[in-house]
Amino acid sequence: MSKPLTIADLKTRARRRVPKMFFDYADSGSWTEGTYRANEEDFSKVKLRQRVLVDMTNRSLATTMAGQDASMPVALAPTGLCGMQHADGEMLAAKAAEEFGVPFTLSTMSICSIEDVASVTSKPFWFQLYVMKDRDFINNLIDRAKAANCSALMLTLDLQILGQRHKDLRNGLSAPPKWTVHHGIQLATKPFWCMDMLRTKRRGFGNIVGHAKNVSDLSSLSSWTAEQFDPQLSWKDVAWIKERWGGKLILKGILDEEDARAAAESGADAIVVSNHGGRQLDGALSSISMLPRIVDAVGDKIEVHLDGGIRSGQDVLKAVALGARGTYIGRPYLYGLGAMGKAGVTTALEIIRKEMDVTMALCGKRDIQTVDRSVIAETRF
Numbered sequence: 001m002s003k004p005l006t007i008a009d010l011k012t013r014a015r016r017r018v019p020k021m022f023f024d025y026a027d028s029g030s031w032t033e034g035t036y037r038a039n040e041e042d043f044s045k046v047k048l049r050q051r052v053l054v055d056m057t058n059r060s061l062a063t064t065m066a067g068q069d070a071s072m073p074v075a076l077a078p079t080g081l082c083g084m085q086h087a088d089g090e091m092l093a094a095k096a097a098e099e100f101g102v103p104f105t106l107s108t109m110s111i112c113s114i115e116d117v118a119s120v121t122s123k124p125f126w127f128q129l130y131v132m133k134d135r136d137f138i139n140n141l142i143d144r145a146k147a148a149n150c151s152a153l154m155l156t157l158d159l160q161i162l163g164q165r166h167k168d169l170r171n172g173l174s175a176p177p178k179w180t181v182h183h184g185i186q187l188a189t190k191p192f193w194c195m196d197m198l199r200t201k202r203r204g205f206g207n208i209v210g211h212a213k214n215v216s217d218l219s220s221l222s223s224w225t226a227e228q229f230d231p232q233l234s235w236k237d238v239a240w241i242k243e244r245w246g247g248k249l250i251l252k253g254i255l256d257e258e259d260a261r262a263a264a265e266s267g268a269d270a271i272v273v274s275n276h277g278g279r280q281l282d283g284a285l286s287s288i289s290m291l292p293r294i295v296d297a298v299g300d301k302i303e304v305h306l307d308g309g310i311r312s313g314q315d316v317l318k319a320v321a322l323g324a325r326g327t328y329i330g331r332p333y334l335y336g337l338g339a340m341g342k343a344g345v346t347t348a349l350e351i352i353r354k355e356m357d358v359t360m361a362l363c364g365k366r367d368i369q370t371v372d373r374s375v376i377a378e379t380r381f
């Protein structure tokens with residue numbers, strides 16, 4: 001098989017290797033998937049200014065995100081069930097990110113636990129928190145993240161109620177998979193995935209099993225969310241979580257200027273302009289189309305990050321040009337992980353880095369810190 005050259009190549013390979021229910025779990029958005037598609041498509045509407053005869057030597061993509069050094073303005077987004085794309089997926093992805101010098105964010109709904117990831121990394125990673133009704137459990141999660149030396153807490157604000165993804169319901173998604181004929185056929189056709197999965201004991205929700213009380217049906221993400229996530233989450237909760245955590249706080253899921261202003265006033269360190277990868281409010285605008293407005297509203301008060309639809313290094317450069325200090329990738333690294341394990345995550349990061357570096361040079365810039373709206377071309381036909 002030839003070397004993957006694009007994120008789309010990794011996606012093709014992941015589709016071949018990962019059982020349908022888990023591949024679909026990554027490659028889906030809510031309802032019509034309109035926002036999921038818009039996240040990707042709107043990047044192609046942003047055009048770049050080609051410059052010539054400028055010195056292109058000694059280029060640098062290095063930056064910081066929420067105070068942490070990053071070899072390029074890209075972090076791995078939190079993704080639930082990452083360890084179902086590949087056995088021990090979160091541990092592999094965290095190691096790949098550490099070696100590459102970019103932040104890794106572990107989801108609350110991960111398969112490998114906070115402690116698992118801490119056991120294979122030597123630098124601090126970030127932890128993403130979903131707030132549940134059981135506040136003892138949340139306090140305990142925060143304490144576990146502190147004990148694991150996590151250097152930032154990312155609080156997700158846009159999933160107190162789960163958006164419906166038709167594919168997950170049709171596939172009967174669960175972790176671990178249920179032993180039905182339908183699932184058995186899906187697994188039987190993916191022998192390499194199964195062999196890896198049989199070698200690990202991490203097949204349930206590692207942060208939750210054995211830590212949360214009254215968990216009735218943990219295998220079903222939707223029933224767990226409906227039962228446990230707190231639909232009354234408010235800005236007051238952000239204040240107590242900030243206080244309880246006491247470290248860098250990143251608020252994820254801001255897509256509106258008014259919410260961005262409230263986030264800036266909350267004292268958080270950064271916001272992520274995000275619609276959860278088109279998995280929550282279908283019909284919401286794409287992240288990249290909202291970014292300039294949010295940067296104009298709060299860019300001088302709080303660090304602004306973006307995720308959703310990034311499929312190339314060009315997309316990262318466009319987001320940085322429009323005011324994002326950093327970006328996150330979700331599916332691009334999940335496809336790499338599903339396709340090739342840790343090497344696939346590294347490949348995804350390498351593809352993005354190379355595309356970003358060449359694009360930056362051809363736009364006449366040598367340092368990512370100097371990339372601003374001047375690299376964006378106005379279209380006039």
Ligand SMILES: Cc1cc2nc3c(=O)[nH]c(=O)nc-3n(C[C@H](O)[C@H](O)[C@H](O)COP(=O)(O)O)c2cc1C
Pocket residue numbers: 025026027039077078079080081107108109128156252274275276277278279307308309310328329330331332334
């Ligand atoms: C399979 C999958 C699982 C996700 N799980 C979580 C999660 O547990 N917590 C969270 O805050 N965001 C979650 N997200 C959203 C991502 O953090 C991120 O916002 C999104 O993937 C960015 O879009 P992209 O996939 O187009 O890069 C998930 C996304 C995907 C694709």
